[in-house]
Amino acid sequence: MRFKGLIILIVASFSKLNAQTENEFINQFIERYIENTTDEVDIQQFTSDLVIYLQNPLDLNKATASELLTVPFFSSFQVSEILEHRKTFGNFICIYELQVLPSFGTEVIKNIIPFISLKTQTLKIGDVREIWEQGSHQFLTLTETSSPRKKGALIRDTLTDLTVNHYLGSGVYNNLRYRFDYGRLVSYGVNMEKDAYESFLNGNNPLGYDYFSYYFSLKNMGKLKSLQLGDYQASFGQGLTLNTGIAFGKSSIITNAKRNFNGFGAYRSLRENAFLRGIATTYQFNRSTVGAFVSYKKLDGNGVYRADSNDLEGLGYIISTTNIQEDGGLHRTPSELTDKDAIKDFQTGIFTEYSLPFGKIGAVSYLRRLNQPLEPIPQVYNRFNFRGNQYLKNGIYYDFIYRNLNLFGEISMSSYQNSFAQVHGALISLGKPLDISLVYRNYGKSFITMQSTGFGESGITANENGLYVGFESKLSRQFTLLGYYDLFQNPWLRSATDAPSSGSDFWSEIQYKPTKVFQAYYRYRTETKQRSYAASQTSLLQFTTTQRHRFHINYTLNKGIELRSRIESSIFATPISRSYGSMIYQDFIYKPMKSKLQLSGRIAFSNIENFNNRIYSFEQVPLYDYPLFTHGYSGLRYYLLTRYTIKKGIDIWFRYAINQLDIPLDHLMDNFATGSGLDEINSNIKQTFTLQIRYLIP
Numbered sequence: 001m002r003f004k005g006l007i008i009l010i011v012a013s014f015s016k017l018n019a020q021t022e023n024e025f026i027n028q029f030i031e032r033y034i035e036n037t038t039d040e041v042d043i044q045q046f047t048s049d050l051v052i053y054l055q056n057p058l059d060l061n062k063a064t065a066s067e068l069l070t071v072p073f074f075s076s077f078q079v080s081e082i083l084e085h086r087k088t089f090g091n092f093i094c095i096y097e098l099q100v101l102p103s104f105g106t107e108v109i110k111n112i113i114p115f116i117s118l119k120t121q122t123l124k125i126g127d128v129r130e131i132w133e134q135g136s137h138q139f140l141t142l143t144e145t146s147s148p149r150k151k152g153a154l155i156r157d158t159l160t161d162l163t164v165n166h167y168l169g170s171g172v173y174n175n176l177r178y179r180f181d182y183g184r185l186v187s188y189g190v191n192m193e194k195d196a197y198e199s200f201l202n203g204n205n206p207l208g209y210d211y212f213s214y215y216f217s218l219k220n221m222g223k224l225k226s227l228q229l230g231d232y233q234a235s236f237g238q239g240l241t242l243n244t245g246i247a248f249g250k251s252s253i254i255t256n257a258k259r260n261f262n263g264f265g266a267y268r269s270l271r272e273n274a275f276l277r278g279i280a281t282t283y284q285f286n287r288s289t290v291g292a293f294v295s296y297k298k299l300d301g302n303g304v305y306r307a308d309s310n311d312l313e314g315l316g317y318i319i320s321t322t323n324i325q326e327d328g329g330l331h332r333t334p335s336e337l338t339d340k341d342a343i344k345d346f347q348t349g350i351f352t353e354y355s356l357p358f359g360k361i362g363a364v365s366y367l368r369r370l371n372q373p374l375e376p377i378p379q380v381y382n383r384f385n386f387r388g389n390q391y392l393k394n395g396i397y398y399d400f401i402y403r404n405l406n407l408f409g410e411i412s413m414s415s416y417q418n419s420f421a422q423v424h425g426a427l428i429s430l431g432k433p434l435d436i437s438l439v440y441r442n443y444g445k446s447f448i449t450m451q452s453t454g455f456g457e458s459g460i461t462a463n464e465n466g467l468y469v470g471f472e473s474k475l476s477r478q479f480t481l482l483g484y485y486d487l488f489q490n491p492w493l494r495s496a497t498d499a500p501s502s503g504s505d506f507w508s509e510i511q512y513k514p515t516k517v518f519q520a521y522y523r524y525r526t527e528t529k530q531r532s533y534a535a536s537q538t539s540l541l542q543f544t545t546t547q548r549h550r551f552h553i554n555y556t557l558n559k560g561i562e563l564r565s566r567i568e569s570s571i572f573a574t575p576i577s578r579s580y581g582s583m584i585y586q587d588f589i590y591k592p593m594k595s596k597l598q599l600s601g602r603i604a605f606s607n608i609e610n611f612n613n614r615i616y617s618f619e620q621v622p623l624y625d626y627p628l629f630t631h632g633y634s635g636l637r638y639y640l641l642t643r644y645t646i647k648k649g650i651d652i653w654f655r656y657a658i659n660q661l662d663i664p665l666d667h668l669m670d671n672f673a674t675g676s677g678l679d680e681i682n683s684n685i686k687q688t689f690t691l692q693i694r695y696l697i698p
Contacts (some may be wrong), residue, residue: 031618031627045233045269046072046246047624050115055136056183057117060098061091066355069399070262073112075255076399076406077429078103092118102431105474107513135182137697142622144173144690145196152333152678153197167197167332167678168204175270176209188216188230193270197332210331213275217266225289226282228264231275234293235261236351236364237397239453240412240421240461244274247453252482252509252523254437254470257425257455258408263291263351272329273299276347289353293366298341300325301372323376324450333678344371359400359407367392368450381493384446384463386416391448404429412447419446421461423454437470437484445492457488457505465489483508499541501530517556524549533574546612547571560592572612581613582606583631589620601640606631622653622692633674635661635684649697655690 049072058071060082068079081101086092095118098104152167173196179189192209199205216229235245238259245265248256264280280293301324324343331340349366373389376382395412409424425439441456445463454461455468466488473481486505493499505527513519525548530541550568557563564587572579585604592598600620608614614632620641621627631637639657646652661684663672672684 044271044624044626045267048268049246051623052181052184052187053115055181057115057119059119060095060116061086061118066262066360069260071115073115075103076258076260076401076408076427077404077435080401080403080406094118103429131182131186135180135186138177138179138181139695140177140179140624140692142173142175142625142690142692144688145171146686146688148681148683148686150197150675150678151680151682155678165333165335165678168334168337169194169197169199169202169332171196174209179268185219185221186217187266188214189266189268190214191268191270193272195330195332198330204337205331211270211272211329213267213270215266215268223283223285224281225284226264226280226291228266228280228293231267231277232280232293233265233267234263234276234280234349235259235265236263237261237362237395237410237412238408238423238425238455240410240423241364241393241395241397242349242366242451243453244276244451247455249455249459250457250468250484250486250505250507252470252472252484252507254435254472254482254484255427257437257439257468257470258406258427259453259455263289263353264293273325287355289355289362290351292350293348295345295347297345299343299345300329300339301342302339324374342372346370356400358402359398361396361398363394363396365392365394379495380498381495384417384492386414386446386448386450388416391415393448404431412452414446414448416448417446419444419448419462421447421452421454425455433474435472437468439466439468439470441466441468457486457503458494463490463492463494465491478512478514480511480513481509482511496531497541498532501541503527503529503543518554520551520553522549522551531574533576542575545571545573547573548615560590560595562589562591563587564589566617568615568617570613570615572610579610579613581608581610581615581631583608583615583617585617585637587620596645598643599640602638604631604637605635606637607634608632609634622655622690623694625690625692633659633661635659649695651694651696653690653692655688657688657690659686660684 053071053073058067065079065083068074068082069076074082078101081103082098085101092098095113095116096109098109099106149171150167153171155166156168173194175191175193177189177191179187181187191211191213193211194200194209198210201208214230215232217232218227219225221227233245235243239247239261243259243261245261247259251257263282267275269275275297276293276295277297278293278295280291282289282291325339331337345368347366347368349364351362351364353360353362368391370389373387375387376385392415393412395410397408397410399408400406406427407425408427409422411420411422413420421441421443423439423441425437428436428438430436439455441454441464443454443456443462443464447462449460449462452461453459456464456466458464466486468484468486470484471482475481484505484507488504489500489502490497491500494501505525507523507525509521509523511519511521526545528543528545531544533540533542548568548570550566552566553564555563566583566585568583570581572581583604583606585602587602588600590599602619604617606615608631611632614630616628616630618627619629619639622641622643629637637657637659639655641653641655643651643653661674663684671682673680673682674684674686675681
């Protein structure tokens, strides 16, 4: 039975989606995921992956189980239902036929409809000229600057001695990207970036841009499933053994508890150390998939130097490094430049995966060798951290789906002190009334955390045990209740605790959507952790609690105007003190259909007593820019974003933002400065200007 009559009736309600813009779809999807996770996400890579599916929608009738599980907008249950529907009834006749499946409601289909289709891609690997002519080219550049200038730049104006730590370049940030896509079969590109206050086209940086990245990706060419050259990412299992890609943390989106990694992929982000560089390839033989990779690159690191009488600059030579700056990339000062490319990093590994009728099982192993040993500065809490210049990691992972049950997990071993880490989870669907997720993890205190992103509390895949329970219940057509409870322990010390510690985290949210033009939700979160506080000659371990309340409303006035309002508060309490924070904002979004001009803006006021009371909010930004803003101060925040389409394929974004901090009464007669160190500015007002231009040749 095809339920064709029902499908025809609901087509009209979705017809307006065809006129919505790419940026609107991307922003809506990112906001849903970013604002519902506790971890920082590589937004550039995440956005890039979404754009690929937006420009080359996934064919529901031809996509394999592996392809369906890899995309970010399908859960395991939804994939299972799609495959079972195709097996029972044949191909989908209409996209809206998804509504007859238990996990797909009207709102779900509305969110994913831009990324899927029923049209089979006719693209195939032909000659180079055909690929070049039928592919799409994209040129993108973003420039940003802020005012007033920071202290480090003012020192630069008065000193030329490079032994003085100061910023060496202008305060202008810029990136330049070129990207070519031939469907999802062939992709290559070049990314360049100069951070604010890095030098440009001078003795320290004669090539201009401080960071260059290049990639070539080929997929689904017969038995060759993937070929990556240049910069790429590698992600397997649940991220314990090897993951250099995207991973969401704890979230009210319960399916985020599971990682749907799928091996090698192109690296399109601007994170300067979070990638592999070399070659990676994957072959498929019937049910078996095998792959291998080799990578060599240089990494930033804090070096420990030994004097050398022949060294004219007086730095000496590196004998060890205290840490790898995997999320670094800033080279603004002489001291930061000494950390650049301080470590040579060689990696190689293999993986194999076997597909079963009800899922898959796989194994991954890789060796990493550094030219200098890692020697963290000795502290009691890092006693079990990795030390040395070489390690091996091996892991076995599984992912099984049977009807309304999805079991997944990974067990991994690192060679340093033969430490283990494991995570096991289950997603259970009881239909629309209730979905449940369960995740148990146990990460050894000596487990090597580099290039690992296991699910957990701290984002560090070591020294943690825990049990997470997530839930989502459709109470009625108008109300949805969702959330999670997480209980965790740290068997060894952490940087803020002088003894083994424990904690809990509870998140609950109720959503109300009576009509298509109005929706609201209330969110409550309370997190309790143990921290050390000094008491005379000793340090006591005490519980601290952070409570957060949020009330949010979206209201669509008409097809082109939307209003968003939010009130949020936070309370940070210790046994001897309590501090408060609050934030209120009003958004105005103007996106009329078929208009070349789009506007969005916000006015926000925050009152924050302590940085522990900081509040995060999602903001409208140009495509690929980072959308989270931290309200860690008391004052006002404004921004205005405009997007203008000159003609098809040419878009310009301009964004103006201003922060105005409240000045304490005891500073009224003095010059008020904000920030610290070289980032200090002599003002309570900071302005930011952002310009982005995109030229797309379809």
